[in-house]
Amino acid sequence: MTLLQLALTFFSIGLFTIGGGQVAITLMQQSLVSTGIISQAQFYNMVAISESTPGPIGINMATYIGYELYGVPGALIVTGAQVLPSIIIILIIARFLKNFNDNPYVKGSLAFLRPVTTGLILVPVIQVIMFTLINVPESISVLTTIEGWKGLFNWICLAAYGVFVFLLFKVKLHPIAVILLGAVFGIVFL
Numbered sequence: 390m391t392l393l394q395l396a397l398t399f400f401s402i403g404l405f406t407i408g409g410g411q412v413a414i415t416l417m418q419q420s421l422v423s424t425g426i427i428s429q430a431q432f433y434n435m436v437a438i439s440e441s442t443p444g445p446i447g448i449n450m451a452t453y454i455g456y457e458l459y460g461v462p463g464a465l466i467v468t469g470a471q472v473l474p475s476i477i478i479i480l481i482i483a484r485f486l487k488n489f490n491d492n493p494y495v496k497g498s499l500a501f502l503r504p505v506t507t508g509l510i511l512v513p514v515i516q517v518i519m520f521t522l523i524n525v526p527e528s529i530s531v532l533t534t535i536e537g538w539k540g541l542f543n544w545i546c547l548a549a550y551g552v553f554v555f556l557l558f559k560v561k562l563h564p565i566a567v568i569l570l571g572a573v574f575g576i577v578f579l
Contacts, residue, residue, distance in 0.1 A: 390426055392459050396470035399451050404474035407502055410447035414513040417450055427454070433520050436513070437575075441568050447471060522547050549574050 390398075398420050406413040414436060422432050435457075439449035448471055455467030482489065489495045519525060522543055531537035553571060556562040 413447035
């Protein structure tokens with residue numbers, strides 16, 4: 390894929406990402422992994438790094454993939470392509486905000502987009518869980534044995550997930566501390 394094609398891909402992702410960067414994850418996965426630009430493992434590493442760094446995840450991912458494939462110029466061009474549709478749309482909305490504010494069609498469109506956006510956010514969540522916590526067997530017949538069920542889960546990651554959820558919700562540890570602990574865990578154990 391050329392730099393121009395990559396920039397156009399991220400421009401279209403930025404154009405159709407309604408609901409924020411989490412929705413962009415699904416679009417980026419379809420655009421990057423299914424076309425073979427990057428592997429599934431590279432994509433999830435990119436998500437983890439983008440979530441761990443400051444700033445919007447969609448922009449972080451665009452910068453990351455642009456840099457990985459084309460260096461600093463690629464990072465700048467792909468990031469610019471990712472944010473350009475948002476800038477254009479915000480300028481248009483700001484110009485006509487009073488006209489849009491009470492329009493029943495706009496209200497109806499936004500009411501329709503909420504569940505769609507929720508579904509688009511849920512897809513990468515499920516995929517990350519499947520990729521990190523569950524070892525999907527090649528054949529369902531593997532699950533007819535006890536050993537097959539024992540190998541179904543990545544027990545180290547599952548235990549760490551439980552600990553991190555406990556630290557986040559019960560101990561009320563700051564999310565940044567949980568992210569840092571997760572990074573240390575990944576470096577040490579994976």
